[in-house]
Amino acid sequence: MTKNKHTESYNLPNNTWDEMFDQSKQVRSEYKKVMDHLDLESTEELNKKEELSKVLFMTQGITFTVYNSGEGIEKIFPFDIIPRIINATEWAFIEKGIKQRVTALNLFLKDVYSDQFIIKDGIVPIDIIYSCPHFLREMVNVKVPHDIYIHIAGIDLIRDNDGTYYILEDNVRTPSGVSYMLENREITKRLFPDLLPQCKVRSVTEYPNVLYNNLRALSPRQVADPTIVLLSPGSFNSAYFEHTTLARLMGIELVEGPDLIVEDHKVFMKTTAGLQQVDVIYRRVDDEYLDPLVFNPKSLLGVAGLMNAYRKGNVTIVNAVGNGVADDKAVYVYVPEMIKYYLNEEPILKNVPTYQLKNKDERDHVFANITNMVVKQTNGSGGYGMLMGHAATPEEIEAYKLEIIKDPRQFIAQPTISLSSAPCYMHGVLQPRRVDFRPFALCGPDGINIIPGGLTRVALKEGSLVVNSSQGGGSKDTWVLS
Amino acid sequence: MLSRVAESLYWISRYIERTDGMLRMLKINYASSQDAVAEFSWSPVIRIYCGADNGLEGTDYNSRSVLQYMVTDKKNPNSIINMITQVRENARSVQDHITKDVWQCLNEYYLTIRDPKLNTMLKKDDPISVLDILIKQGMLFYGTTEITMPRSEGTSFMRLGKYLERGIQSVNILDVKFGSVDHNPDLLTNTSYWKHLLLSIGGYELYLKTYRQGFEAENVLAQVVLNNQFPRSVIYSLNQLIKYFDLLKSGGHINAGNMSFLIGRLQSKVKYSSIKGLKQDDLHLYLAEIKSELFGIGNAFNHHCFSLS
Numbered sequence: 044m045t046k047n048k049h050t051e052s053y054n055l056p057n058n059t060w061d062e063m064f065d066q067s068k069q070v071r072s073e074y075k076k077v078m079d080h081l082d083l084e085s086t087e088e089l090n091k092k093e094e095l096s097k098v099l100f101m102t103q104g105i106t107f108t109v110y111n112s113g114e115g116i117e118k119i120f121p122f123d124i125i126p127r128i129i130n131a132t133e134w135a136f137i138e139k140g141i142k143q144r145v146t147a148l149n150l151f152l153k154d155v156y157s158d159q160f161i162i163k164d165g166i167v168p169i170d171i172i173y174s175c176p177h178f179l180r181e182m183v184n185v186k187v188p189h190d191i192y193i194h195i196a197g198i199d200l201i202r203d204n205d206g207t208y209y210i211l212e213d214n215v216r217t218p219s220g221v222s223y224m225l226e227n228r229e230i231t232k233r234l235f236p237d238l239l240p241q242c243k244v245r246s247v248t249e250y251p252n253v254l255y256n257n258l259r260a261l262s263p264r265q266v267a268d269p270t271i272v273l274l275s276p277g278s279f280n281s282a283y284f285e286h287t288t289l290a291r292l293m294g295i296e297l298v299e300g301p302d303l304i305v306e307d308h309k310v311f312m313k314t315t316a317g318l319q320q321v322d323v324i325y326r327r328v329d330d331e332y333l334d335p336l337v338f339n340p341k342s343l344l345g346v347a348g349l350m351n352a353y354r355k356g357n358v359t360i361v362n363a364v365g366n367g368v369a370d371d372k373a374v375y376v377y378v379p380e381m382i383k384y385y386l387n388e389e390p391i392l393k394n395v396p397t398y399q400l401k402n403k404d405e406r407d408h409v410f411a412n413i414t415n416m417v418v419k420q421t422n423g424s425g426g427y428g429m430l431m432g433h434a435a436t437p438e439e440i441e442a443y444k445l446e447i448i449k450d451p452r453q454f455i456a457q458p459t460i461s462l463s464s465a466p467c468y469m470h471g472v473l474q475p476r477r478v479d480f481r482p483f484a485l486c487g488p489d490g491i492n493i494i495p496g497g498l499t500r501v502a503l504k505e506g507s508l509v510v511n512s513s514q515g516g517g518s519k520d521t522w523v524l525s
Numbered sequence: 526m527l528s529r530v531a532e533s534l535y536w537i538s539r540y541i542e543r544t545d546g547m548l549r550m551l552k553i554n555y556a557s558s559q560d561a562v563a564e565f566s567w568s569p570v571i572r573i574y575c576g577a578d579n580g581l582e583g584t585d586y587n588s589r590s591v592l593q594y595m596v597t598d599k600k601n602p603n604s605i606i607n608m609i610t611q612v613r614e615n616a617r618s619v620q621d622h623i624t625k626d627v628w629q630c631l632n633e634y635y636l637t638i639r640d641p642k643l644n645t646m647l648k649k650d651d652p653i654s655v656l657d658i659l660i661k662q663g664m665l666f667y668g669t670t671e672i673t674m675p676r677s678e679g680t681s682f683m684r685l686g687k688y689l690e691r692g693i694q695s696v697n698i699l700d701v702k703f704g705s706v707d708h709n710p711d712l713l714t715n716t717s718y719w720k721h722l723l724l725s726i727g728g729y730e731l732y733l734k735t736y737r738q739g740f741e742a743e744n745v746l747a748q749v750v751l752n753n754q755f756p757r758s759v760i761y762s763l764n765q766l767i768k769y770f771d772l773l774k775s776g777g778h779i780n781a782g783n784m785s786f787l788i789g790r791l792q793s794k795v796k797y798s799s800i801k802g803l804k805q806d807d808l809h810l811y812l813a814e815i816k817s818e819l820f821g822i823g824n825a826f827n828h829h830c831f832s833l834s
Contacts, residue, residue, distance in 0.1 A: 103625075104617070104632040117636075278618045287620035297621045302527050315531045315678070315779045315830045 049081055052472045060206040061475060062127060062465040073130040073524055076242050080235065081125075086471050092124050092234045093468060099230050105222075107281040121517030122227060123467040124234055127478060127499040128242075128522045134495060137200065137208060137482065140392030142491045143382060145196050145484050148215060148369045150385040152192035155368060156182050166384050167377045174452050175374065176422055177216075177367020179330065181337055185354050185364075188261045189488045192363040195254070196484040197221075197498075200392070202463035209395045209460065211479060213370040213378070216362060217327050220498040220518075221250060221483050222285035225292070227520040228496070244522040247496035250483070251292035254325075257487030258295075261359040262322040269322035271295045272312060274303070276328050276344045286327055295325070305348030310358045323359045324349075330364050372421040372455045373399060395460060400451040409456040413440055416456045418447070431508065433459055462508050465519065467501060477502045479510050480521065495523035526778065530622050531682045532831040533615040537623075537631070538686035540608045540615075545663040546694045546726070547574050547605065551595060552656045553725040558588045567591045569701045573694075575603045592652050596659070597644045605659065609638050624673040627666070634662040678778040684769040685826065692762035693819050698726060699749055700812040706742075707805065716740045723748075726757045746808075747800050759815065763792045766822070782829040784822065791818045 055064055063074045070078045081089070100106065100119040109116050129137070154161050155172060162169050172178050197218025199211040228247055232239060255271075262269035275286040277299045290297035296312065303321065304311050311318035326333065332342040334349040352358045368374060376397045379390040398405040400418075409416055418430040430443045447454045464475035482497035499519040500510035510516040554570050567586040574595065596605045613635035620628050637643065638659065647655045674680050702722050706712045719740040723729040728748055735752070736744045750759045767788055773779045795815060803811060 101636065102633055103629055104620075278614065283617070287617070290621040291625070295621075296527060296530075297619075298527065299529070302529055313528050315526050315528050315682075315773075316777060317780060 049078065049466075049473045053466060054475065056464050056475050058204050059461050059475075060202050060204050060463040062463055062478065073128045077126065077128065077238065080238055081473075089124070089468055090471065096122055096124055096230050096234060099233060100226075103226075105226050105284055107284060108279075120223065120512060121503055122230065123469075123476075123501055123503075123517055123519045124231075125466055125468050125473070126231060126520045126522045127465050127480070128524065129480075130524050133208075134523045136391070138493050138495075140208070140210075140390075141196075141198050141482060141484050141493055143386065143388060143391050144198065144210065144213070144378065145193055145215075145486060145491055147378065147382045147385050148196070148213060149191065149193045149486065151381050152363070152366060152369050153190050154385075156192075156365065157184060161381065161384060164384070166380050167374070170452075171371075171373050171377070172368060175368050175371045177330065177365065177371060179365035179368075181350060181354075182363075182365035186356065187363050188263065188356075188359055191261070191486055191488070192366055193369070193484075194257060194261075194361045194363075194486055196486070197481045198484065200480045200482070201395075201460055203460050206463070208392055210378075210392050211395060211460075212372065212375065214481075215366045215370045217329065218481070218483065219282045219285055219327075220481060220500075222288040223518050224483065224494075224496050224498050224521070225250060225288065227498075227518060231520040239522075242522065243525045245495035245525050247494050250485075250494045251289065253485050253487075253492050253494070254289075255293040255295070257485055258293075258323050258325055258361060260488050261361065263356050263359055264320070264322050266322070270312070270319060271323040271325065272298045272303075272321050274298055274300070274324050274326040274328055276300075276332070280327075282327065289325075300328070300342075300344045300346055303346040303349075305346055305352050308348070308352045308355045308357055310346065310349065310352050321358060323361065325361045330367065333360075333364065367422070372397075372419055373401075373452065376455070395457045398456040400447055400454040400456060405456075406447070406451060410444060413444075413456075415459055417459055418443065418454055418456045421453050421455055429509075431459070459508070462502075462510075465499070465501065467503070467519075469503075474505070476505070477508055477510065478519070495525075497521050526622075526678050526682070528831050530619050530679070532827075533619045534622065534679050534682045535686035535826065535831075537612050537615045537619075538683040539690040540612045541663055541666055542687045542690040543574075543694065544605050544608050544612075545660065546691070547595065548656050548660050548663065549727065550574070550698075550725045551592060552653060552660070553721065555588055555592065555652055555656070557721055569705060571595075573697050573701050575601065589648065589652070593644070593647055596647060596655070597638070606638050609635055622679050624669075624675075626669050626673045630662075630665050630669045634659075634666065637662055678773060678776065681769040681773045681778070682830075685766060685773075688762040688765040688769070689819060689823055689826075691757060692759050692766070693816065693823075695726065695749055695757050695759050695762065696812050696816045696819065698722070699746065700809065700816065703742075703746075703805075703808055703812070713742050719745050728755055728757060731755055743801060746803075750795065750798075750800060760792075760795050763788070763795060767792060780829050782825060784825045784829060787818070787822050787825055791815065791822070794818070 050068060053064065055061055055068060063071060065071055097119060100122065106117040106119050109118050151161065161167050162172060193215045195218060197214040197220065199214065200208050201211045202208055224247055258271050259269060273286055273290045273295055275283060275297055286297060298312055302312050304313060310321040312321050328344050331338050333345040334347060335342045335345055336347050337350040353360050353364065375394065376399060379394055382388055382390045398409050400406045400409060414432045416432040420428045462477040462479060465478045466473040467476045478499050478501045480497055480499050482493055485492045499521045500516050501519055502508060502510045503517045504515055550570055554567065557565050571591065594601050594604065598604045599606060601607065613631055616623060616628055616631045643655060670683065712718045716739065719742060720729065722745060723732050732748055735748065748755055748758065752758045753760050753764065755761060770784065770788055774781045774785065
């Protein structure tokens, strides 16, 4: 078989699982049609597609604003035109694994905010729970509709060098990125006409409908047309585009804190015709800022009195308040145990081996092998406050160790996992870049629904293992084949 | 509808109406400035759109610098670029209430005016081409709204903003133009002065069809205030304002307060006024009264619909 130009120029990284090529540099079957298509296109045509993708993002306003010396500059979230593809068998496995995990996490939240059997039975140590800043005593014994705490979960998956999927982290507070799953697909439709149906790619367009129906089912008032709103921190937030997209696609009202008011433990929005009662709030504001009377008193993003209305059951908040205790990285270690405890099942998707630095043995082991470790803060997110042992200078390591010793509970360490690579179109050729994958699970009264797709984040710097958008990451369209 | 959303929609529309009026005015004025008209001056235009207190005092009002000041100068709060930035910020925060087409159209307008190439063209090339590009963006907005926006309360709030702004502009233009006559009574009989006024608000052709005997100040006034067939006339704007206000009121979408009274009173005042024989002083008073009542209506919207707390 003659190798084509893209295959020839592609430098398969060592000791890494590549999404498109196997070890003998044969194109994996799920990528075959895409590769055949790419081979027909000249460099000019591919460059044109890359250019078109940028123009489309810009003119559609799929941008975030960076404020620099008082002047707003529109930026686009970098997008790579080559899709990442997941075959049907792999997807069925991922889907099953995530359903299992989210079910267990949801049971854990209900338990930890009521009877705490899991602590009494000695599965999760009590100090791990009570030292977690996201464990909110305000939520203890609060009844949430249908016992659902996690309505929307974004579970981050990575692949080690043998292709095994691992759970990197659970995001069950306000996971973001789903608008990019939807918009990236729209852009791909324009870039590669006819290719999606030829490859039998499953559609992602159901997401807003499924979410809307779930939100509707959660209304505390039994009315035909409950008022559902999306609470955004406002247009200066970098995810504002996502908030407007979701509100538009679901046909619900996009509100900001000052648009809402609480009276008689009920939430209302201020309209031109007077006050209108709100039933369900899909919030994209963190717990800490939700209600200045209960949490951060300086918050202008929330609504005074909201927590009381919530505790009275007069309004449903999505995701539930206090979910942070389930995606704390110190609690993460116990998720496989939770699955066994609550479901009596073996975990389908594995955890990345994790060391808890509060335990002296584990800490010593991590300190001795720190160049092969990634150290993270247990309540951090967005790739901030992370130490990549293999890339850090000795001074950085020493400074970080001091931080750890101050409060070891707040840190965990994991052996560096190489992350799988996927081809990206850069500077006119295909080049391998590291990727992760975040599918989105929606939980409603009728069960868990995972839309076949998700957000593939890609580390655009050569050799980098950090995919977070705040750290120079981009994204790809993700195809799940039927 | 959320008060904040209604207010944003109203202001998107007001700003677009203002930029449209301003761009057309600039275009006609620039053309006259190339015509070596002896009495040509930029100062009325600047007074109409930037107020008396603007940063341009004392300069020689050279056409290029006036255009740059009015169109692309970020330091001028009333420049087109600043108004379009406001429009786009407002639109961004109500994306779920305007159609995707309208949002993309406004976003494109914003990207167009911020393109550095446009400013270079304004400095070096033919300014009319630049003004035409921008006018076309505004037209796209009008067409896109017409075709895609549902005829719901949001559209009504947008129309309220549009016609209130239009009424204010027309009165303002008349006031400034007739005000200049005070200092230079010869203008009253100067054909090209009135022709120019009509051209700048798009009423020239209609005037020719209505009045056959040449340009007279009184007829110009009658057309711009009282002719309901002229879309930039004060009475037309008021009639439209009433139409959309009534739609909102009958749909139960607003807290009407005393607004029916305010709008109805002004409409009657304009409709039943006789312009023939108005003296110069009375004319100024008459226009000033209409203007202040239009402002009053704007304040009432703010009070009853937008600032609920």
